Amino acid sequence: MIGHLPQLVAVWLFAVGLYGIVTSRNLVHMVICLSVAQSSTYVLLLSIGFRAGGTAPIFLDVPVGTRAVDPVVKALALTDVVVGATVTALLLALAVQAHKRHGTLDPEEFRSLRG
Amino acid sequence: MPLLPPLPVALPLLVAALLVAAGPFVRRRVADLTAIATAGATTVLTALLLARAADHPLVHWFSGWTPRGGLVLGIDFAVDVAGAALATLCGVLMTAALVFTWRYFEAVGTLFHALMLVFLAAVLGFCLTGDLFNLFVFFELLSVAAYALAGYRAEDPGTLQGTLNFAVTNSVGGILVLSGVALLYGRSGSLNLAEIGRTLERGPADGLVVVAFVLLLAGFFVKAAVVPFHFWLADAYAVAPAPVCILLAGVVSELGLYAAVRVYWTVFAGVLAPHAAGLRGVLLGAAALTALLGALMCYLQQHLARLLAFATVSHVGLTLAGIALLQPDGLAGALLYLVADGLVKAALFVCVGVVQFRFDTVDERALHGRGRGLPVTFGLLLLGGLALAGLPPFGTFLGKALMEDAAGRAGHPWVAWLFVVASAVSAAAVLRAGLHVFAGWGPPAGAWRPGPGGPDGSAAPAPGGSASSRPHATMVAPAAALLLVALALGLAPGLSARAHAAAVRFSDQRAYAAAVLDGATGPAGASAERAGPAVQPSGTLPPAALTVALAVALAAVPARRPHTRGRRRKAALHGVLHATLALRRLHSGQVGDSIAWLVAGTAGLGALLTAVLR
């Protein structure tokens, strides 16, 4: 029933995030849109590793051998979350600095400021 | 298991952490010396790897997880000659950049050095790893370090725009790569390059394989700055401080190509083998477009850093042409060219850094004739420009000769002409700029050319000295040393044979998989068989001579004002001006434009490859 919905959502998030970047007139907005596009990879990774009826791969209360979802994609997604967060922080710092220097957050106004 | 492979990554990371921890208590010169010594020691380690990997790849399994029962459980470094050679190049360039930094920055804390070392570790990990996700991790690590380094001069106008374009475009490239990794994991259940390759080879080249291939290729092409993924590059180069430019030009685009080749030859070569002819066509087309557009844009620039940036784009195209032949001969030439060209471009950026340090600007018009007092820099820049054109016996000549030879035998003789035109035009731009700036050739502040809208390059005060400061020997020496190494590469006996052997190894997917997964150490049978006698590139001297002559001639042309008599000539000139203006407008530096082109490029690549691979 659910079919390819997770992957469609991943593609949608990627597309919508990029749409936001392309049309953005505000750097902070652009940075947030990038993080939306980045979140498509979390959804894609975790949906690939999902197993219907599986538990989380933590065998503290359930015995080893219980049907569990893929643990590898979770390790990858964890790394991915950190990557997304750090890039966002760096870009926000750039935006703050840009506003401090140029008094604007509109990327189109940067055109004349190219070094 | 060899102990050596993890060390070149661990050492700089450890020192970087120490530098930040000890930050407030470390004097500037101590930080400089520590960073240079670390980069030097790391380079020695990579050179050792290069020597040891000559016979068979060195495979190191992290956390002790050697494959169990044919199943890969951990992450491996699989060091072969190509990877180790590129790692050594990166080490050399980093050492040169740090030596250059010694006098370039006036006040700089330990943070800059720490970031440079993190960048070095990331780059080396990228070269050595045999794991697809690990490759992505190092891809992101080197990106994040590079964003911060490129934005180092945050107080300058334009820096933020260039850095932002760089960071956003490359982050989207990272998303593409990771999506490709996820797809391959979903198909093969593995993250090891060799293991994925084996799994894919057993199945069909269906939609998933094609899409994963396109995603990885596009992501790496963003790093490599293949047209139309290149829109971030000139802006990043224009704003990054000179030591960082040395690395961006010499290392980052090289790594993008390297990753594309590595992934192709370990993962996709087997499954896509039946479609190699179509793939070759698409890649050759991208290569030609990149080489020509880069050369043209290069010739139109007056901002020296932008000029070299587009020269980089053009040469990425040339290297891609060698790679696109998809066989060991072209690959051998491409590998050699990658290394030699990286050295030469880094040397040229050192020269530009000297100019910037001395005059506070890198605008060709503003600098007209002002460089007369810097004869050594002038000489090095001219030599670098000629090496860029492939003057024998520089290593660039050897690499190009091998690629031309391979293209001719593969039935694409036109590639030789592409090489002549693209490298002549880009080298001519460098020579012209050198003659204008250092010898005062041509009209002063010639305003006839279609200038860019803004004050291109006029701002960007040198972070260090004032206008009166003289460049120190530690700033010029790296350029001389780098050119010397590029020269030595061309003169080293038997280098082309070795490059050929390395390329044969590199492009043997089964031998790679056997070495990584089964621990096979001997030279693989197939490799030994195919390693024929090395190519002798003596037949390619005439094109090289033609290229150099053309470069020199083109460099001298714009020294005269164009004749504008006659209505037809005027109209023609007008048309050319309009075309170049349109081209410039395309390179708007807008993040949105970069992303739109990136998406269009990926979709286009997807459509083309779907057509030829199905």
Place this chain on the structure above:
Amino acid sequence: MTVLLAVVLLGVAAAGTATVLTRDPLDQAVAASFFGLLLGVLFLVLQAPDVALSQITVGAVALPLMILLALAKIRRQEGTRSGQGAGSPPERPEGRR
């Protein structure tokens, strides 16, 4: 289970779209926080509590906070600039609604 998953997935898609289409940065920070939270819920449903915990601490708390701080800085500058008058770039609206 399947229905829950479908609902959460569609919610994530909608929240992501809303985050992108919210052009005012301050509103957007709130939208982004909600989107981050919803992603965390999705990860819980997908049996990935580790990732959910990371996502909620980072995506729904730390990052929106950084955005708010960045915006506070920017707002403050605009305030200073308008008070200062001449010599500063023209005032412009923070975003378009």
Place this chain on the structure above:
Amino acid sequence: MRSQTQRRVFLVAMAGLAAFLVWGMAGLPRFGTFAGAYSQFLNAHAVAQRAATNVVAAITFDYRGFDTMGEEFILFAAVVGVAILLRTQRDEEERSPTEEAEGRHAPAASNAVRALGLAMVGPIVVFGVYVVAHGHLSPGGGFQGGVVLATGALLVYLSGEYVTLRRVRPEHLIDAAESAGAGGYVAIGVLGLAMTGSFLENVLPLGRPGALLSAGIILPINAAVGLEVAAGFVLLLSEFLEQTLVLQPRGGGTP
């Protein structure tokens, strides 16, 4: 490109790319049926091999611990990068936040809010340490716990004690903590290399699965990561706080 053209080019290309991606994803195993050999093996054997009941932690910090080392340095590089980008410029001066209590954007907290916030710091720190220390047993670990710990420091700010925070925030110590965390990870790796011949290989006794002191080097690595992440996020947030509250363009008017 003009924005109209740009948007059109993008929309057409994006539609094509989206269709292309969906076509590729159709080749994935049907949702919910994935069974890769790698993950199956780890789910079956990781607990026995590593004595860690949280298989994700075993992968993150052991089987693929080298990835996580790279990830920690991504955070490290970002913190250093933000510090570089936001470093005090020549034309700015520091202003003490006490001088301008009214201009401060943080709402002046009432005493009740303040007390509540400060009262929550203790439990949050305890929770953070708990999450770090139990990473190999249950969901959590160095990263999540580290962020929780950093949030604890943030609460001090939210309760209006930023000035206090600034006073008690010994910057060098936090820098050192971050570096110690990141460097410690590498050091554990080198220790493995020296003792067993493989970088990051386990050198500690594994213990009994489910016990707090188990899972070999996963626990010390988690501690290193927790230290680095907590310090890193405190540094990141305080860089932005610094921008908001303390730095002023030189000559800028008083609000």
